[in-house]
Amino acid sequence: MLSAAQNDVITQITAGKPAGKLLRCYWQPAALAVELEGERPIRPVKLLGQNLVLFRDESGKLGLLDRDCPHRNADLAFGRLEDGGLRCPFHGWLFDTDGNCLQTPAEPKDSKLCKHIHQKSYPVIEKSGIIFAYLGEGEPPAFPEMDCFIAPEPYVFAFKGLIDCNWLQALEVGMDPAHASFLHRFFEDEAQDAAYGRQFRATSADSEIPMTRVLREFPCPDIAVEPTDYGLRVIALRELSEEQTHVRVTNVLFPQAFTIPLSATMTITQWHVPIDDTSCYWYAIFTSFDQPVDKKTMRDQRLKLYTLPDYRPRVGRFNDYGFDPYEQANQTYTGMGEDINVHDQWAIESQGKIQDRTREHLGQTDKAIVAFRRILIAEIRAVENGTAPLMVLNEEQAKTVRGPATMDGVGPTQDWQEYWQNVDKRRRQGALWAVTEPTLGE
Template identity: 65%
Template sequence: MMSQQQNELITQVGPGTKCGALMRHYWHPVALTDELPDERPAKAVRVLGQDFVLFRDERGRHGLLDRGCPHRGADLAYGRLEDGGLRCLFHGWLFDVDGKCLETPAEPDGSVLCQRVRQKSYPVVVKNGIIFAYLGEGEAPAFPDFDCFLAPGTHAFAFKGMIDCNWLQALEVGIDPAHASYLHRFYEDEDPSGEAYGKQFRANSADSNIPMSRMMREYARPTIDVEGTDYGLRLFTLRKISEKHTHVRVTNLVFPYAFVIPMSTEMTITQWHVPIDDTSCYWYAIFTSFGKPVDHQQMREQRLQLYELPDYKPRIGRQNNYGYNITEQKSQTFTGMGFDINVHDQWAIESQGLIQDRTREHLGYSDKAIIAYRRLLLSAIGQVSNGEKPLMWLDPAQAATVRGPATVDGMAPTEGWESYWKEFDERRRKESSWAAHTRSPLVA
């Protein structure tokens, strides 16, 4: 059982906290590129309990600055985008993407004040529809050669959604292999050739004619194994169907707070859980296709049915009891909360409270991945406290060796499933128009 002090240690990420010091060793998603439209490419963002302004200048360069103007603290998020930077509305001070003060127009002619002023700025990188920022001090780590970053834009789609609670419980639901058999249980199976595109657990497993919804429903007590990797954890979830066949699901925890999971036979999801502060977070996801190009419009329209702009807040949530319907719960779904698994997850995550009280929990066998992750997290916090680089802080040479990760959702032979998932990953890559040119994550 966890103590209150331990729970605070692993959930608090603001400035001056130990977990916050760990988190500032990594790149963080701070916005979708869609959130900086041409008519107004600037917005306020809050990450790790800090407030920033993100903008794109006339040359197309992205900048992330502290939000309060260094003159007298006015809000730069309302600033004018002009003359090579972002201009404060209060006295017209102008800052470029690097935080350099270009003008202090209210000062007397000949003033050199702007030469002595610099706004705090942060490195920014755009990756397949997501804007990442490095919020720490010193050198930033390199990006790993993950599939979601290597895929061409035609084969990747990015989206996000707000969650009204602590980031850690959002991540822990995502790396819990057992919950899908209950939380996402449907009593009727859709035609996988119909409306399954862009929806998890609604298509058939690979090398199988069994819909995933049926698989999860009828084989609800999986065998779970967890192994350490150079990026975090690899999770194996096995459901024995017969003496000859076993369903294999391979998912991944990418430290510090992402997971990579299969969405269908040709698509994977890489999802980050970014703390806004200690009591709210955003999930950011890149959907990566190894097969045909992604239908960006369809996937966006599907998700905008559940999330509303501009803040990507869920339309169904705490405010309307997650759409709970007792009649539906009796005959159609386990939850009675509709057929979108994002609503189910939102309920599971938020119903634990703004910050889950882990002093009261009783973990079991199915929580193997949760336990393993918490150990990794505590170890990494200790490393940073001792002045060491934590897991997944990568230099360029290391980043080039961290690939994949492989995900599989398929029917394997009971004897030999260990090689099946590797062969499946190799086959999918070789048949892919873009992944065939990348190195397999399973080959040194």
């Protein structure tokens, strides 16, 4: 149980707040690359409590600027893309992707005003379908050579969704292996030809048992949490018999992501990115090891739940998450449909805009959450003391963080540790692009 003061420290992310200073040490997902497609590649972005405008100029170069024009603070998100930059419609001031003022056309012809005007700009880079931004001071860190960043474009798919609560409770649901047996329980299994792209539907490695059955019939996993050089490894063991155990290995990537298996051949790396203190986006990169991702199917599946242009969920507090009492009695544990994103959304949003952790009572299944909070508080203190926190990497360090290895499969009860590592190696050896020896964080 945390104190109210401790809860504030780990949840508040605006500029100057302790967690805000920490998160500004990292590249943050700011938008999907597809959001800048079309005739007018300009998007308003709110990230870590800051109002920004993201755009591609006429040459295709990315720019991220403070959203208020430095002239009289009009909204640059309504600007015009022309003459090599973004032009404010109020008085025509023009800014390039670096924030340099190129023109102040309403001023006298001999005016040198624009030479003294600079709009705050931020580094941006596109990786695997996501545009990342760095809002911190100094040089941004290097990207680790993780699977989701080194896989070729056809083998990755990116998406996002809006969540109406604080970033930390959204992240913490992914550290809890036990909840899936309840929150995501289905009373009947589906045919495998409908499993593609859907969480907890496919069979595990070396098994014909669908994950829905594993979770339903074996609801009490033995959970182990191991520290790694990137955060935490979480292992959930569900003993099916004396001979066989279901092994699920997931990873917490500090400070705000996790990597989990979607199926035997695909993983999800998912960030939880604060808009402000009381809302966030999840951003996910789906990475395939065996064949290019069917991006149309993946996108169509997810657009059944989310609306454009802001990726808002079609169900939420405003319509009781689609709750159906008949469904709860006969089909699903929650009565909230078949998309597990809705289940998670209810679980974390129902805790309140910012969870009051002074009122919670943690158990053994929460050991990963406890371990992560300890790391989070320690790294917040490190930043306050002027020390680089965990996973702020230079180029050489970034080359050593690979993978991370993640899987679920059914293996021998006695030799499960060797089994899961061999499953990951086997998957990598069959992939054309994968690094065959990912970090185990040991």
